[in-house]
Amino acid sequence: MEPEAFEICPYDPHHRIPLSRFQYHLACRRKNPKKAKKMAICKYNACHVVPIKKLEEHEAVCVNRSSVEEQDTENPLKVSLPSSEQNDDPQQTFVPQKLVCENDTKESAREISPQKILRPGQ
Numbered sequence: 001m002e003p004e005a006f007e008i009c010p011y012d013p014h015h016r017i018p019l020s021r022f023q024y025h026l027a028c029r030r031k032n033p034k035k036a037k038k039m040a041i042c043k044y045n046a047c048h049v050v051p052i053k054k055l056e057e058h059e060a061v062c063v064n065r066s067s068v069e070e071q072d073t074e075n076p077l078k079v080s081l082p083s084s085e086q087n088d089d090p091q092q093t094f095v096p097q098k099l100v101c102e103n104d105t106k107e108s109a110r111e112i113s114p115q116k117i118l119r120p121g122q
Helices: 019-030 033-037 052-061 065-074 102-112
Strands: 006-008 016-018 039-041 049-051 078-080 091-093
Touching (some): 006 019, 033 039, 049 052, 052 065
Antiparallel strands (some): 039 049, 078 091
């Protein structure tokens, strides 16, 4: 049986963690907040924690970069939208839009023009 590989914790070099448990151990950053402020997480793999100064360099050569970029270009987000008319192409590309809730617009209007607060007995 082959021994399991170990990884060194980016927040505490005295910690050696089995590779299978590494992503769970990254919560160690809560115990080392000073060190955590100096570290950044790779956008291609959350288990890649590097010093902030080296993040750009790491992401340029990250081994997970190509697989993520290929997935983005090969599989654009598509959804089936129910329609009363039957189209030849049931798959339509979803284009996200900024949505504003009714309550949000009412709250922002209150912030702009605050009303007098009535207290009991007034």
